[in-house]
Amino acid sequence: MLKITPEEIKLITKYIYEISGIYLDESKKYLLETRLNAIAEEQGCSSYQDFHRKAKADASKLIERKIIDAISTNETLFFRDTGPFQLLQHKILPELIDARAAKSSFSKTNLKIWSAASSTGQELYSIAIVLQELLGDMSKYSIKLIGTDISDAAVAQASSGKYNKFEIERGLARDKLTKYFSSVGQTWKVNDQIRAMANFRKFNLMSPFIGLGKFDIVLCRNVAIYFTLEDRKKLFNKIADVLEPDGYLIIGSTESLTGICPRFIPKRHLRSIFYQLK
Amino acid sequence: MNSMTILVADDDPVIRKLFEKRLSREGYEVTVAADGAEAARLLDAMVFDVVITDLVMPGDIGGIELLKIAKERSVEIEVIVITAHSSVDTAVDAMKKGAVDYLEKPVNFDELFLRLEKISEVKALMKNAGDLREAMNVTENSAAQTIQDLEIINSAHQQMLDRLEDLLGNHHQDEGSRIEQALQILENR
Numbered sequence: 001m002l003k004i005t006p007e008e009i010k011l012i013t014k015y016i017y018e019i020s021g022i023y024l025d026e027s028k029k030y031l032l033e034t035r036l037n038a039i040a041e042e043q044g045c046s047s048y049q050d051f052h053r054k055a056k057a058d059a060s061k062l063i064e065r066k067i068i069d070a071i072s073t074n075e076t077l078f079f080r081d082t083g084p085f086q087l088l089q090h091k092i093l094p095e096l097i098d099a100r101a102a103k104s105s106f107s108k109t110n111l112k113i114w115s116a117a118s119s120t121g122q123e124l125y126s127i128a129i130v131l132q133e134l135l136g137d138m139s140k141y142s143i144k145l146i147g148t149d150i151s152d153a154a155v156a157q158a159s160s161g162k163y164n165k166f167e168i169e170r171g172l173a174r175d176k177l178t179k180y181f182s183s184v185g186q187t188w189k190v191n192d193q194i195r196a197m198a199n200f201r202k203f204n205l206m207s208p209f210i211g212l213g214k215f216d217i218v219l220c221r222n223v224a225i226y227f228t229l230e231d232r233k234k235l236f237n238k239i240a241d242v243l244e245p246d247g248y249l250i251i252g253s254t255e256s257l258t259g260i261c262p263r264f265i266p267k268r269h270l271r272s273i274f275y276q277l278k
Numbered sequence: 279m280n281s282m283t284i285l286v287a288d289d290d291p292v293i294r295k296l297f298e299k300r301l302s303r304e305g306y307e308v309t310v311a312a313d314g315a316e317a318a319r320l321l322d323a324m325v326f327d328v329v330i331t332d333l334v335m336p337g338d339i340g341g342i343e344l345l346k347i348a349k350e351r352s353v354e355i356e357v358i359v360i361t362a363h364s365s366v367d368t369a370v371d372a373m374k375k376g377a378v379d380y381l382e383k384p385v386n387f388d389e390l391f392l393r394l395e396k397i398s399e400v401k402a403l404m405k406n407a408g409d410l411r412e413a414m415n416v417t418e419n420s421a422a423q424t425i426q427d428l429e430i431i432n433s434a435h436q437q438m439l440d441r442l443e444d445l446l447g448n449h450h451q452d453e454g455s456r457i458e459q460a461l462q463i464l465e466n467r
Contacts, residue, residue, distance in 0.1 A: 081418070165353050166404070170411070183349075185374045253422035258432050266429045273426045 001037050004029060008048035012036070015052055020068050020150055021206035022226045035070040039063065069153040073226070076119045077171035079126045083272035084219070084250050089130050091269050092248050096216050097135075099246065108142040114215045116239070117223035118147025118200060120167070121158025125190050127219075128197040129180055138197075148203035158200040161190035206231065209238045216244050222252040229260070236261035240277060249275040282327040282398055283307040287317035287344060288360070289335045293385075297330065300387050306394070314339025318347050321355075328397060329357045330390075333368055342372055349376050354404075356397050360385060438467060 004012070012032060013024045024031070036051070043063060045051040055063040079085050101109045115124040124147040135141060149155050157163075168177065168188045181188045205223065218239050224232045236249075240263040243249060249264060250272075251257065257264050257275060264275040284306050286297040294310045301308045309324065311317035314335050321329070329348045333341035341359050348355045356378040361369040369380035379393050442460055451459075 081415075083422075169353050170408070183376070185376050254418055254425055256425050256429050258429060262436075266426075266433050268426065268430055271423070271426075273429060 001033060002040050002045070002048065002051075004033055004048045008052070011052050012048055015055065016067065016071055019064050020071065021204065021231055022071060023228045023231070024071075031071075036067065039066045039070060065152050069151045072149075072151045072154065074119045074151065074154050076122045078122045078168070078176075079171045080122065081253050083253055083270075084221070085126055085130055087250065087269055087272040087274060088127060088217075089134060092217060092274065093131065093134055096246075096248070097141075100216070108140060110142045110144075111217075112144045112213065112215045113146070113217040114212070114219070114242075115145070115147040116205060116218060116220040118149045118154070118158055119151075120154050120163075121147060121161065121198065121200060122163075122167075122171075123147070123219060123221070124158070124198045124200070125161065125180075125194060128194045129176060131197070132180075132194065143197065145198040147198060147200040148205075149200070150202065150204050152202055155200045155202050158198075161195040163188050163190075205235055209242050212242050214244050215242055215247060217248045217250070218243055219250045221250065222255070224255060225252065232260050236264070240264065243277060245277060247276070251275070281305075281307075282394065282401070283309070283325065284328045284330060284394075285309050285311065285317060285320055285324075285326045287311040287314060287329065287331040287335065287341075289313055289332065293332075297385075304391060304394075313337045314341070314344045317344050321348055321351050325352075326355055327401065328394065329355055330360065331357065332360045333365065333372065334362070342368075342375065345372055345375055345377055354401075356401075358390075358393065434467075438463060 006026070009026055009029055009032065013026070013028070017023055036048075040048065040051040043051065043054055045054060055067060058064065096111060097109060100111060104110065113124075113127060115127070118124050124145050128145055131143060131145075132138070147155075147158055149158070163181075165186050165188070168181070172181075177188070180191050180194050182191060183189075205227075220235070220239060224235055227235065236257060239249060240261060253272070257266065263278055265278055266273050266275055284301055286294060286301070286308060288294050288297065288310075289312060291312070294312070298308050298310050309320060309326070311320055314331075315337050317329070317331065318339055320326075326348075329344065331341045331344050335341065335344075339347070345357045345359065348357050357372075357376065359369055359372045359377050359380045361372075361380055361382060363382050366380075366382070369377075369382075372380060378397060381390060381393070441463060445459055445463070446456055448456065
């Protein structure tokens with residue numbers, strides 16, 4: 001395995017920060033080596049300095065994409081942490097649908113939901129399942145579910161809606177599995193009806209939020225933890241800009257906006273917290 | 279040391295006996311079934327880690343059907359199919375449908391034991407990953423409650439400070455009444 005020197009750690013962590021916003025400190029030597037070694041060897045690099053040079057010089061950005069895929073954490077489950085989904089099902093979605101339906105008595109009820117770090121799609125498909133169960137006949141609604149992630153590989157898997165048995169069997173109740181998925185050998189695939197509700201694309205949360213429009217619900221769970229405090233402040237400020245005045249923000253269950261964005265007020269429902277604009 | 283439970287389905291009594299003997303000697307817990315229907319009944323009544331089944335058995339439930347039934351009981355049950363040399367295509371088809379492996383007749387038991395060890399290792403890793411996830415969930419839930427409490431308390435304090443700031447900075451009121459109202463806010467916290 002290619003060894004990384006202290007100088008190279010500085011070089012590579014700075015590069016990763018520039019391309020992704022993910023901040024790794026010098027204690028992450030092991031993580032760098034284990035996750036990047038395969039790409040460095042595949043590129044025939046003699047050192048991480050060489051690797052850094054090749055990645056920067058690569059006009060196709062293929063190496064950059066591979067590094068992002070390798071370094072971003074895609075640990076996620078269907079209905080990961082039941083809190084937010086109960087919150088959506090019992091409070092947020094009914095409230096929002098009532099409010100939006102009142103505004104659109106002659107047209108379809110609009111709803112726009114953004115999973116800001118959608119990883120391999122489990123979060124957004126879980127929401128699609130909740131919506132399907134809650135609303136039944138979807139023809140009266142115009143619902144946009146948008147998932148974005150910085151990793152091309154994650155976006156591709158999310159769009160395919162295919163999961164292996166390890167990704168599927170935890171978190172997902174048997175009845176939901178048989179109702180919303182079909183299996184081809186060891187692979188499970190989200191049914192077309194659910195899959196068609198969600199759209200995934202690549203997006204870097206460090207970039208300006210232009211052309212996204214406004215959202216009724218934003219989920220930004222367990223991603224800001226990889227950013228610096230300064231970048232977290234910028235991120236949640238930008239999210240505040242794209243949230244409807246009565247919209248909802250859900251962050252990870254162990255995250256906090258204290259000292260990060262004073263524009264949001266935390267509100268508690270049952271055992272979960274959500275945020276709304278002041 | 280092999281604690282896996284195995285269900286063997288084969289209509290040939292000699293082969294059944296052989297499986298039972300060899301697998302038991304290796305330390306596996308073995309149950310045998312004479313056909314697919316009996317195997318399906320046993321899958322309802324007991325929990326198995328691995329099902330080893332002949333692809334061709336008399337009755338409505340053959341190896342492929344049994345594979346389907348086992349996977350419906352639990353995706354965690356691993357199925358190994360046994361096939362005649364001439365029907366490897368069927369075995370490949372079984373693997374596409376979720377079988378973990380296939381063995382050709384006559385069964386080479388050393389080969390089977392190797393496959394079972396691999397399955398056992400994967401199951402142990404899966405269990406370990408599950409345990410770690412469980413530990414993470416417990417820690418995360420506990421941390422989440424603490425953080426939520428602090429977040430709500432902090433927000434209430436912040437709102438109180440904002441009110442105090444407005445009140446104390448309001449020069450239209452005399453100082454005495456501003457202080458009195460400020461104290462009132464602090465007493466009610």
